[in-house]
Amino acid sequence: MSENGGSLILALHRAVHATTRALAHRLPGLDLTTPELNVLARLASGRTTSVRDLAAGTATKPSTLTSALDRLQGRGWVRRELDPADRRSFLVSLTSDGQPVAESVRAAMDDIERACLAQAGEASRDGFLAVIRCLTEVP
Amino acid sequence: MSENGGSLILALHRAVHATTRALAHRLPGLDLTTPELNVLARLASGRTTSVRDLAAGTATKPSTLTSALDRLQGRGWVRRELDPADRRSFLVSLTSDGQPVAESVRAAMDDIERACLAQAGEASRDGFLAVIRCLTEVP
DNA sequence: TATTGTTATACTCTATAACTATA
DNA sequence: TATAGTTATAGAGTATAACAATA
Numbered sequence: 265m266s267e268n269g270g271s272l273i274l275a276l277h278r279a280v281h282a283t284t285r286a287l288a289h290r291l292p293g294l295d296l297t298t299p300e301l302n303v304l305a306r307l308a309s310g311r312t313t314s315v316r317d318l319a320a321g322t323a324t325k326p327s328t329l330t331s332a333l334d335r336l337q338g339r340g341w342v343r344r345e346l347d348p349a350d351r352r353s354f355l356v357s358l359t360s361d362g363q364p365v366a367e368s369v370r371a372a373m374d375d376i377e378r379a380c381l382a383q384a385g386e387a388s389r390d391g392f393l394a395v396i397r398c399l400t401e402v403p
Numbered sequence: 404m405s406e407n408g409g410s411l412i413l414a415l416h417r418a419v420h421a422t423t424r425a426l427a428h429r430l431p432g433l434d435l436t437t438p439e440l441n442v443l444a445r446l447a448s449g450r451t452t453s454v455r456d457l458a459a460g461t462a463t464k465p466s467t468l469t470s471a472l473d474r475l476q477g478r479g480w481v482r483r484e485l486d487p488a489d490r491r492s493f494l495v496s497l498t499s500d501g502q503p504v505a506e507s508v509r510a511a512m513d514d515i516e517r518a519c520l521a522q523a524g525e526a527s528r529d530g531f532l533a534v535i536r537c538l539t540e541v542p
Numbered sequence: 543t544a545t546t547g548t549t550a551t552a553c554t555c556t557a558t559a560a561c562t563a564t565a
Numbered sequence: 566t567a568t569a570g571t572t573a574t575a576g577a578g579t580a581t582a583a584c585a586a587t588a
Contacts, residue, residue, distance in 0.1 A: 271509075272516045272531065273422050274441060274461065279538040280419050281462035283412050284579095286541045297554060297579095302413060315570060322413065323420035328555060330571055352564045352569040370410075376541050377411045384533035391530020392411065394523035399418040402425045402515050423556095436556095436577065454547060467578060469548055491546040491587045 272395065283376060290372040294365070299324045299332040301369055304358075307342070308366035312357040314347070341365050411534070422515060429511040433504070438463045438471040440508055443497075446481070447505035451496040453486065480504050 284298055296304070302322035306313070315333070319326050333356065336342035341362030347353040358366050381389055423437055435443070441461035445452070454472070458465045472495065475481035480501030486492040497505050520528055 271444060271512055272519070272528075272535075273426075273512050274444060275532065275535045275539070276415065276419055276422065277437070277441060278460075278462040279535045280415055282539045282541060283415065287412075289542075298416070299555075302416060305410060305413060316568090321417075323417040325556065325558095326570060327557080327572080331554080347569095350565075350569080352562095354570075373410055373412050376538070380411070380534060380537040380541060383537045384530075388530035388533040389411075391523075391527035392534035393414065394527040395519060395531035396411075396414045396418045398519040398522045399515070400414070400421045402421060402519060403428070438578075455545090464579065464581095465547060466549080466580080470577080486546095489546080489588075491585095493547075 272399070276399070286376055287369075287372055290375065291368065294368075296369070297332065299328055300336055303329070303332060303336065303342070303356075304362070304366040304369045305373055307356070307358045307362075308370040310358070310363075312355045314353050315356060316353070318356060336362070411538070415538070425515055426508075426511055429514065430507060433507075435508070436471065438467055439475055442468070442471060442475065442481070442495075443501070443505040443508045444512055446495070446497045446501070447509040449497070449502075451494045453492045454495060455492070457495060475501070 287301060288296075299322060302324065303318055306318060306321050313321075315326055315329055318324075318329055322329075324332070333342060333344065337344060339362075341359055343357050343359050343362075344354045345357070347355050426440060427435075438461060441463065442457055445457060445460050452460075454465055454468055457463075457468055461468075463471070472481060472483065476483060478501075480498055482496050482498050482501075483493045484496075486494050
């Protein structure tokens with residue numbers, strides 16, 4: 265496999281590209297972009313969230329989410345309702361049509377992660393998450 | 404920090420976005436895109452490579468590299484020479500102007516990684532790389 | 543006939559700023 | 566005055582296919 269570049273950050277980038285392709289391969293015909301996948305994965309638990317929370321949780325810009333949510337809503341998979349407690353804000357949730365789609369996305373992610381941890385060893389998980397966490401919080 | 408989503412893949416995506424911003428912050432005025440950063444980081448060691456190798460090493464499409472290399476070449480930082488051994492292929496390398504730029508990119512990446520490992524513990528590195536490696540190779 | 547790299551195309555993401563409505 | 570979300574804009578990435586030159 266030639267050379268790895270010796271950089272955690274370069275390795276990180278390669279992994280994102282690879283998992284994006286692996287997800288597309290496991291979800292044929294769904295034709296979902298990365299932000300759409302991330303939104304569905306986060307909603308799969310049945311949670312209702314604001315756009316702001318989705319932006320923070322999926323590391324995408326609110327303006328990117330607007331169009332991603334537009335597409336998901338256009339497919340009938342996601343719903344936006346005004347939050348009665350703060351009418352500037354939306355409550356984003358899955359529709360009954362969207363629920364199984366989101367679950368299949370989540371299942372594909374879990375499948376990849378399970379296969380990966382089985383190979384790398386469960387013990388690797390902690391080290392992975394520790395490095396990910398500090399890379400995510402680096403100023 | 405609200406919620407993490409419990410997914411290695413979502414965590415991976417957040418980390419990439421965060422490191423991209425951290426790099427831009429540490430290299431003000433350089434105005435480099437992600438593929439450009441990756442190319443410079445890979446060339447920083449003085450290595451000469453083909454576009455094909457760069458594509459594999461940075462996880463970007465050859466068609467993306469064409470425009471990234473065009474911009475780096477336009478800034479006088481990178482050079483493309485025909486490979487005499489295979490005249491379909493280019494030898495891509497840094498110019499003398501590009502060398503210090505590439506080294507500063509590499510230094511910024513190393514800086515982030517060092518700070519991160521100091522916090523997470525050197526022992527985390529192996530687990531991180533093991534998970535990254537299998538995520539990168541997942542079919 | 544296969545491979546290297548470029549070009550072309552369509553769609554999406556990123557980043558930023560301006561804007562509306564609400565707080 | 567600040568915040569939530571949308572809209573607008575410009576530049577770039579992604580994916581794919583077609584293409585020329587070379588192998």
